[in-house]
Amino acid sequence: xxALVRIxxxxxxxxxxxxxxxxxxxxxxxxxxxxxxxxxxLVDLTFHDFPASLLKEFTLKIVKPYFKxxxxxxxxxxxxxxxxxESIVKKALNK
Numbered sequence: 164x165x166a167l168v169r170i171x172x173x174x175x176x177x178x179x180x181x182x183x184x185x186x187x188x189x190x191x192x193x194x195x196x197x198x199x200x201x202x203x204x205l206v207d208l209t210f211h212d213f214p215a216s217l218l219k220e221f222t223l224k225i226v227k228p229y230f231k232x233x234x235x236x237x238x239x240x241x242x243x244x245x246x247x248x249e250s251i252v253k254k255a256l257n258k
Contacts (some may be wrong), residue, residue, distance in 0.1 A: 208238075222234070225237055
């Protein structure tokens with residue numbers, strides 16, 4: 164298994180676990196000066212019933228070493244990798 168496949172599977176596993184076990188609340192944050200479009204609509208995420216130990220472990224093992232402590236970049240990266248993996252799997256299944 165290549166490193167890329169392991170990373171993609173890890174991202175998918177994390178987000179699947181997260182989605183199945185934790186409530187996610189999206190709060191829109193809109194720039195007042197621009198028209199609302201999907202590209203410039205930002206959201207804040209609020210986690211409910213999220214174990215501090217899981218967040219701490221994720222921060223220590225993933226966020227600090229690979230994203231210089233930037234949690235936003237880590238979460239965005241995992242989401243992007245998961246979407247990439249999903250399209251790869253979808254293409255493979257449609258062959």
